[in-house]
Amino acid sequence: MSDDAFDLARTYVHLGLGATAVELPEFSWNPQSVMGYLKRFASDRTDGRLVGIVPAKHSWSRWERHVEGEELVLQLTGSSDVVQDLDGEYRTIHLTPGMAMINPRGVWHTSDVHEPGQTLFIAAGRRTEYRPR
Numbered sequence: 001m002s003d004d005a006f007d008l009a010r011t012y013v014h015l016g017l018g019a020t021a022v023e024l025p026e027f028s029w030n031p032q033s034v035m036g037y038l039k040r041f042a043s044d045r046t047d048g049r050l051v052g053i054v055p056a057k058h059s060w061s062r063w064e065r066h067v068e069g070e071e072l073v074l075q076l077t078g079s080s081d082v083v084q085d086l087d088g089e090y091r092t093i094h095l096t097p098g099m100a101m102i103n104p105r106g107v108w109h110t111s112d113v114h115e116p117g118q119t120l121f122i123a124a125g126r127r128t129e130y131r132p133r
Helices: 031-040 042-047
Strands: 012-016 020-024 049-056 062-066 071-086 089-095 100-103 108-124 128-132
Touching: 012 042, 031 042, 049 071, 089 100, 108 128
Parallel strands: none
Antiparallel strands: 012 020, 012 049, 049 108, 062 108, 062 128, 071 089, 071 100, 071 108
16 A cells, blocks of 8 residues: 555555455556456455546446446536436436436446546446446
């Protein structure tokens, strides 16, 4: 663990068993990095959480769902709609700065960006699935 401040938009954090928090400066969204993350924290099973700030520049071209747990989403800047697919019924949640919402375990969701900004997420670190929009 570093004693220095870090940019959560560049360095993700893993929240694990025993109330641990581990900086992940090497983490990126590529298959090798994701697999390394999953192996490193395999003993945390479904209780591990991945935390980060992601740019919200464009509406998503796919849906995702977190099979192992809920996801907290906090709009830091900009505005967007999170759309949830609840067995074919669509629910839209509008987010502006400071507004948060929870994507339930296993619920497909996507995002429509109205004003580019940044979003903080805390999600189950295992078993995120994707499908085309």
